[in-house]
Structures are given as structure tokens and as C-alpha cells.
Amino acid sequence: MAALYFIPHYQAQAANSKLVQWTLIVYAFALILGSISLWSSHARKVQNRAEGWGFSLVTLTSLAAITLLGIWKGVGEGTPVGIIYDNINSPLASTMFALLAFVIASAAFRAFRARSVEATLLLITAIVMMVGRVSIGPLISPHLPAITEWLLDVPNLAAKRAIALGVGLGAVSTALKIILGIEQSYLGRS
């Protein structure tokens, strides 16, 4: 598949598509293993009355109900599974996502304490960034928006690109280790 990246020939690309389709078959079987794993780990908790076993009971009931409803009535818009997805699953996911705003505030509070020179620099940069990106920024100083742009485009981008370069090389290194058989722990081998 690595070689196919460099070969645009239609026959090679057709072979590539076929290989990708095969991974879907593997995924479908792995999903069965995943469901068994989920069922057995929560069933064990309910059986042992472990802490929070009530949540496990809800998980088991939901898993069984959704599976049976899906087999009986099908999946998609308008089906019981679709209605449950739209009215229970999606709002719950949105609620979890919304918590991000609060955890960003608490993480920022911890990170922006001036304990060292580096942390103080971070604090000053963060204040300039936050003030410069809101409407009041230009009223305080007309230079603030330009300073924030410079911070984003020069030191920030330079650091991001340096890390991205390292990530790219690390990814190639890991891929080559796997292809050459130097790294086999993902196969459960030493």
C-alpha cells in the first residue's frame, strides 16, 4: 500500500480500493469482539456489585435494547434506533462536548500562574492574545491586532512546524520499523 501511494495507474488504484474494502470486513468482525468485550466487562461488574455497577446495568440494557431494535426495525431516519440516536445520544454527546469550555477555563487557570520565567512569558503572551482578538483590543492599542497576528504567524507557526517536522520523521521511522520487522510488539511478539 505504501508503494501504491506513488503509482497513479488505474489498476494499482483499483487494487488499493480493494484492500481498503477488506479492512472494512476485518473491522466488522472486530466490532463483534468489541461488543463481547463490552458485555463481559460490564456483566462482571454487575455480578460482583462493583462500585458504579448501576451504570454498567444501564450500559448492558442499552446495548441489548439497541441491538434488538436495530435487528427488528432496522436503522436509519425514522426508525426507533434513529429516534433514540437523535434524541438521546446526540444531546448527550453535545453536553459532554460543551463541558470543554469549562475545562479550558480551569486548565488555563492552572497553566497561567507565573511560577517561572517561561510560565510568565506564557501568561503575558496569553493576555496579549486574548485582548488582541476581541473588539476591545484595538481600543486599548491599535497595534494589538497586528501583534497577535505576528505572534500567531511567526513564533507560534515556527514552533508548530518544528514539531510537525519531528512528527513526520517519527511517523516514517515507526512505519519503516514495522515494515522491516524491527518492531513487532503490535503483533504480540518481542
Place this chain on the structure above:
Amino acid sequence: MTPALETRWFDPTRLNILVGVLLFTAFLVINLFRARGRRELYVRPIAGLKALDEAIGRATEMGRSVLYVPGLSDMTEVGTFAAITILYRLAQRVAEMGCDIDVPCYDPVVMTVLDGAVREAYSKVGKPDAFRPGCVHYVSAQQMAYVAAVNGYMLRERPAANIYMGSFYAESLLLAETGAMTGAIQIAGTDKVTQLPFFVCACDYTLLGEELFAASAYLGKEPIQLATIIAQDWAKALAAAAVVTALALAALGHNALMAWLGAA
């Protein structure tokens, strides 16, 4: 009219990538030969990896478990492979120290692979009976459902060490901040540049980008594994030299190298 079928056997616009990969492979092969017969190769200490032993030791002393979160990607992401190789080394230390480990999984294929790696790790240190079936388990393939389950686990079970390794997305801060609230020692590593600041804020130690890929070799200490890190450093030096040369040439009005590198 049907579009013409592509009949070329090589895409010349990807020549720069091919040259880069071949050069990297050459560096790797050279360093593998250099590593043969040598007992030790020096690699600079990485604080986050040195702290792994401390984290497992702390969990053992407190009689609590180690939580290992392997990211939210599938087997097509190299970050997931890095997470698997790190877990393999980490599980050996966990088995040696007699501590418990819990690995909630987002992808069922990754779960199967991780289960095999952890089993093998316990066998390798001579403690196959200590492996707890179900310690590597599936949670959900939905991002926020996964976060809710793992956060719930952290708050109920209070693991002494939370280790996040692999590819993370919007869930990174939700997980790490909840972990910080429980007072656990937290070590993270990701190849997703956009998530690094969140981990830096909420975790005690963070592996930045390439350190994630070097971690397995670093923990293993085998010369052949360490040789791959040296090859990585050679490639980085070459890339830096190519960037500086391309910039200097561009300043003199010659943009050919810049264009060939794909930056123009």
C-alpha cells in the same frame, strides 16, 4: 464522456517524497549496521519517559491501578502503532512491579492488538498468570461516549497514574483535566500538534511529537531500536539543512529547490 484512465506507473509530483523516504531508509540501514555489536547507544534523557517508572511505582505503593488511554484512532494512524509499542514496554514494567493496568479502547481492532501485546508483555517477564483478562476492554467508538466512560472510571476507581499515548482530538483536555482533578500523576504523548498545548497544561509530563515515536525504543534500550532514533536525528538534520539552503537560494532568486521541496 468517460474520463481517461490513468495509465502512468509513477506520479512525478511525489518524487520529492520518494527521495526523502529512500534517504531515510538508507540512514536507518546504516545505523542498524552501526548498532550491531554495540552494547549501548547514548540517547538524551526524556523526562516524561523517565517518569513512567515513577508513575508505576507510585501506583504500586498506593495499591491502585494504572490507566492507559491509547488514543482515539484506528490502525491506519502511526500514532496508534506508537501507543501499542509503548504499552507493550509499559505492561512489562507493570507486570514486574505487580501493579494493575486498565486499557479502555475506542477501536475494536486496536483493542484486539493491544490485548495481544499486553498478554505477551506479561509472558515475557515470566508472569503470564498475573495477566487479568478484561484489563484491555472495548468502550465505545463514539468520541464523547468514550470520554464519559473513561472520565467516570477515573472518578470512581481513582487510578494513581493516567497515561495518554497516541492520537487525540477534542477529547484530550476533557480526559486530562478530569485526571488532574483526581490527583493522579499524568503523562501524555501525542502526534497531534493541535492537542499538545492541552496536554502540556493538564499533565505533569508531555512527550512532544516525535518523542512519542522514540518512546518505545527509549524504553526498550535495545541498540537496534535506538539506532532508529539516531537515523531520525540524521534525517532531521538533513531536513533542516535543506530548508536553510532552499531559503538562502530563494533569497538569491533561485526558487527551484524550494519548489521541489513543495514549499513554493
